Amino acid sequence: MHYANTYLSKPVVGDLDESYSEDQKGTTKVLHCMLNTGSDIYQGACKKRGSTLKEEYKNASGTCYMDPRDMVELGVKNWDTVLVKTDYGEVVVNAAKSRDAPHKGTVFICKGPWANTIVSHETYCCSDPTYKGIQCTVEKTDRKVLLMADLMRLVYKKYVDETDDEVIENMESLGERPVYRGRKWEELDEL
């Protein structure tokens, strides 16, 4: 059967301006920024599509949208990986040029398991955690952005016996399909 398709592997982002001089590139090792999180249309779409195990979600939610000048300073290009650290944790995400730039000194990560790792759970007695306006650092890294299932395994370790983060991070990927024993939708007649 032919279904209308809504899958999109990567959000559309602008090209980086290549006119910066070489001596501006990669001058900063660690960038001190303000972190905002929230929703955007790509993240919202794949979250509700239910494609959270897939590349699509990883790229929509696990991406740090940056001001292009910050990217130049840090020496990263679109879809390079960066390590973002806050007082609450650290996570590896993609870097990409923000559609809302300029906003030098501010980075934006869509809500999702990646952002959750580093946002503040402080509610200051009003029920709502502080998802926006958190101090963070951003640095270039070679580590890979994990798929959702792998990230959940690393961060929460609910069903792995291993405790060493590095080992868990490098375990075999759980992949982009649900991992369970039982019938899949393709096997069910009615579906």
Added chain:
Amino acid sequence: MSYEPPITDYDEIVENCTCAFCGCNCDDLDYLVKDGHVVAVRHACRLGASKIMEDLDQRLVVPMIRGDDGELEEVDWDTALDKAAEYIANSVRPVFYGWSETSTECMKEGLDLGQYIGAVLDNQATICHGPSLQAVQNAGYPIQTLGEVKNRADMIVYSGSNAMNSHPRHMARYSVFPRGYFRQRGRFDRTVVTMDPKFSDTAKMSDKWIGFEQNGDYGFYNAIRAVIKGKKLTQEVISGIPREDIYELVDEMKHAEFGVLFFGLGLTHTLSKQRNIDIAIKMVMDLNKESKWGLTPMRGHFNVNGFNIFMAFETGFAFGVDFCRGYARYMLGETNTIDLLVRKEPDVFLVIAADPGAHFPNGANQHLAHIPVIQIDIHWGPSTELADVVLPGSFIGVECAGTSYRMDGVPIYMKKAIDKPETCRDDEWIVREIKERVMKLREEPNVAPKYIPNPAAE
């Protein structure tokens, strides 16, 4: 995404379906149905379309229980429901979280169970517009339905809300573009202002963008209030905005015939939280001395408002209602999910139609790794990675009918268009089944032996 030709191969069109995504609850969707499947959808935005044209790879189709080896395993419904009921019946501090993407009919079953067992019932308001509700309780709530905005408004302000991304049809269907009774030229009859530190997609569509500083919202609204009240500003720049711009803005706001402020999580998630909303509400009240103004919180899920409304008419409190003492208790920052999890109080967590795995901070979710988690949902998501019992529900507004409340409180009966997968069950049925099984396992409900009147109500 490459160009896709329109779908022409379908059996029938089901009209006037309601979108089960954001608080806009657009009720004009047409589903193209073939062989009992929705193959395409008309009128929906990118978000709505993507939800309705779901990812079948990750559709939860069978009940599952986490085995000893840590892997989920398909079981029959009885086994899964019994397991869920056993967890709940043996718990002392259960939390039932979610509800914003299911129907009020299902909430009713959940409330019955919660009252019986003494659970905490909470919804996504706790991580989105909870501070707004708190501010409403401090300051008031001048609102209007969205049709009223369409027909009358000549000034629209979005603050801390990126409608183009999170409520894509909001501007087109209700606020900015439609031709209203008194605004026959649609967009041309309205002034649109976006207040946001980011030059968001909504700001790009606006006549005016006010990019106040990060965390500068509170100061900015105070300045507006002062100017509305006829005061002069002594600082030249407030929260990054030159005072002349504030004078000009206030002048426009005062002279609007009917203005509306739509505010989003940009205000509730920053440090000033409920105080931002508080001051924004008071600003709207002040403006009513000059002209007519209202506001509406941009509610995220299609029935997040519905849960608040439902709980208010059932129990008197909107969310975060704790029944552990046999009566309804509500204390912000105490009986709310995030606070409970951070304090490591819950010993069983039932999550229905919500995804804490995707939306709770690490500091709260860590506790879920240590307690049984029961998930009722339609898709495999981050929460499934933390779940011990997984119960596949059905899709409200597509596979199952139910009531929801739009962001402005307008109730909509979301009709059913197709049948659900054979192995799935309606949310309402699942919760009722759990309830009945819990009642068998724990025959004594969490109740007082006798009615004791409350002297304060005499």
Added chain:
Amino acid sequence: MEYILKNGIVYDPANEVNGEKKDVYFKDGKIVEDVSSAAKVIDVTDKIVMPAGVDTHAHIAGPKLVLGRLYRPEDSRRGVTQKTKVERGESGFSIPSCPTTGYRYSRMGYGTVCEAAMPPLEAKHTHEEIGIIPNIDVNPLTLFGNNWIVMELAKEGDIDGLAAFISAWLKITKGYGVKIVNPCGSEAWGWGMNVHGYNDSAPYFDVSSKEVVRALAKANEKLGLPHSIHIHPNDLGHPGNTPTTLETLDSLKDIVKSTKKSASVRDQTVHCCHMHFHSYSGTNWRNAGSGAPEVAKFMNHCKYATGDVGQVTFDETTTMTADAPMEYDLYRLSGLKWVNADIECETAAGIIPCIYSKKAPVSALQWGIGMELFLLIDNPWQINLTTDHPNAGPFTRYPRIISWLMSAPKRNQMIESHEIHKWAEKRTMVASIDREYDFYDIATITRAANAKIHGFHDRGNLSVGSNADIAVYDINPNDFDPSKNPDAVERAFSRAKYTIKDGQIMVKDGEIVSTKPSHVIWSNVKGMEEQEKDIIDKVMPFFKQYYSVKWENYKVHDHFLSNPIRVDVE
């Protein structure tokens, strides 16, 4: 199941039974002539037996209520109780939760309550709440007074079209009757304005309040609905509003009551709600006084109008009304947290907490005006006991009001001891009125007249064939002086000895012993299908363009109806 309610002292004004000792029989939910020897006997020897109470006008379910509960947790906390095996746990004082509302009405011996304002667009919400309220039947009135289509039809003078519109919209909203709130004023509030007086009109709508009200009254009688128009006139709560009230009622004197059978129970062609709010004299709150004597004089000479009082009870309560501009005025006066809720093309609403203090001059004056209306309007069939719950006080204060009405010494003591502010003494004549209600009068203003005004034939009386809705109060009227024992009166009416609803015992000794789902009562006009279709076709282009929901999703689906009782109007 058959029952005999034995040896009670029966007050049944509809059948002119005034304190007779007699048995009441009921079987399968209905009152019957006789029962078999197998009937269960409930001994109520020398206790007061009345039909279950009928509330003429209250706000108990719907969007306004929920906004009140959402933004006033402090009120919800006031009434919290634990869940029991029978009850779900209560909450709230002035705006109790839905289950609480049912329990508390039941405890007072009430069986039917009119929800007085249902906006069509959000009617589903009202019905959803009604479905959750246990133990009482509810007849919701649909709001028509500021509906754009109504205003247009009234302007055109198209009474037939208006009748068809009402008929169609009652079906769509599953409403019982026609409610009018501050006609044209709530529409003017769309622009932050109000209308001033009965002959004013809203901006852009070239039709006056008077024209709208008269047109609706004519259409109502044309249809022969069981209830008359139910009006909340303009200028509520403003000093000097008495002339507006009288002008409104007077303008309807030529409306001919329908001769249809469905309209035969009632006598009136207009019901004016919470009259005390509409009976002020003076020009501002400093020189305000009572317009009650004037209103009472009018009512005493008027055969076609009825009213209810909306008595102030000296509580901290929550005011809520579709008269949104008035609520904004209150906000300007008190500065308390203010809710407004405008509804497209139909109506508006406002909410604000209000503290009626015995020490406050205005509250004392309002109390006195309410009392004057009760005491100066001669015919109890014309005036009902309400507090316009929750506007002037919560409905749980009805027993206290009963105790005031039955005891002149109590009223005088309140005034003379300066328990309440001297404005009650200086600006009203309550202290000089000796009239005391007896139990028969009380039964009239809380049951019999209320049911008659709403056009109910099956409740508010103990006639054979009526619903077995019965209240028993633990007072022996032959051995009791209510004038001297106001506190005992209040106690007895607060906690019914028995409340029986549809033959089921809901309350025993003041406690809920069982619950049952409520019924919703709505009016179904028959034989207007053609005209309804025409009017719907006519308004459809407007609806499609200016409403924010689809027509298919506008109506109240049967799914929302809780055990509907359909009243057919031929």
